[in-house]
Amino acid sequence: MTIRVIDVTLRDGGYVNDHGFTPQQAAALVAGLAASGLDYVEIGYYRPHDEALYDGRPAACCPAWYVDQMRRVSDRTGLTVMAHVHQVMLDDYARLADQGVRLVRMPATPARLDAALTHAERIRSLGMEAAINLIRASEQPLDLAPDVARRARDAGASWFYIADSNGGLYPHEVSRRISDIVAATGPAGPGIGFHAHDGLRLGFANTLAAIEAGAVIVDGSLGGMGKGGGNCQTEALAVHLHRGQGRAFAHERLARLISEHLLDWVDRRAFALYENCLAASMNLNLDDLRALREDAARDGRAFLDVLAGRLAGLMQPAEAGALARGAA
Structure with a gap:
């Protein structure tokens, strides 16, 4: 449904x-x-x-x-x-x-x-x-x-x-x-x-x-x-x-x-909370997150982008492709 x-x-x-x-x-x-x-x-x-x-x-x-x-x-x-x-x-x-x-x-x-x-x-x-x-x-x-x-x-x-x-x-x-x-x-x-x-x-x-x-x-x-x-x-x-x-x-x-x-009107931690929401949805622990942050820093990528990419990778290829097109 x-x-x-x-x-x-x-x-x-x-x-x-x-x-x-x-x-x-x-x-x-x-x-x-x-x-x-x-x-x-x-x-x-x-x-x-x-x-x-x-x-x-x-x-x-x-x-x-x-x-x-x-x-x-x-x-x-x-x-x-x-x-x-x-x-x-x-x-x-x-x-x-x-x-x-x-x-x-x-x-x-x-x-x-x-x-x-x-x-x-x-x-x-x-x-x-x-x-x-x-x-x-x-x-x-x-x-x-x-x-x-x-x-x-x-x-x-x-x-x-x-x-x-x-x-x-x-x-x-x-x-x-x-x-x-x-x-x-x-x-x-x-x-x-x-x-x-x-x-x-x-x-x-x-x-x-x-x-x-x-x-x-x-x-x-x-x-x-x-x-x-x-x-x-x-x-x-x-x-x-x-x-x-x-x-x-x-x-x-x-x-x-x-x-x-929107940061003038919502919790200024909202971006970090979004990162946490993505991490929690994939059941990532502190060690996982530390490793992903290191990967993000090494590759020059935003941490949230790394998390979103990891979530997309858990999907079927066609679904992941649709997400990538939406983010382009």
Whole structure:
């Protein structure tokens, strides 16, 4: 089963820097994420009637020129936006379809569910994918999400998410919720997704629990940059899916995106933590790492590049070739 990943750095990361990414930073992130093997990149919130409020912060509102610029650098990666239904009219979605946006995600509470379902039908009619994201999952009764998921299925939604907005769920709670949703919607239902927050430092563990319970699409952000305690780290998901499922990701490129564009807003050890994540995925001990560092120094190569190359070497030749092409 292929697990899809949406990178939400430009959207959820905006809670950290007040959506202060420059167009140049945004374009570099989208291009790099696309070249690294990400399935979708969420470029911001869609607020077509509030652009004047967010002048100079395009990721907060996704004006037409910004979407065009991101589309030009996104290659085959699915361009994604998030839209609050009370900020968007049904006719506003046509512009996104014309600009090549693939997926529109809508946060939903019980009070706004009917409107979100109507918007999902409109989005699907324009040829885009639509996702209903049931937010604040830790506050909701257990029987709510399966019922909402069935309604999302009947409205033709492409994806149905639960979002641990408060970062308060434990893995067994995530597993229970996702399992119940999968059972309720059946094989013909929407793909089930999970959006983690790292309030309890369980974002990655909760995301793995969701995948094991049947989620087929999950979110991450570079360096975990996001609201509150942050998000599940995109790089941790990339390493896990690379090692566990043979998905080819360009780790060198992902690491450079963090070090070149995000160190003002994420843990400054994020690059070193990425190295450690790669090493841990291959069960390397201190003696192994010392030898690899010596090899890297002798060959004039970055240590992370050596680790990424070693991981690629554990894959089948065709998969390793795909990774090398992505890093070129």
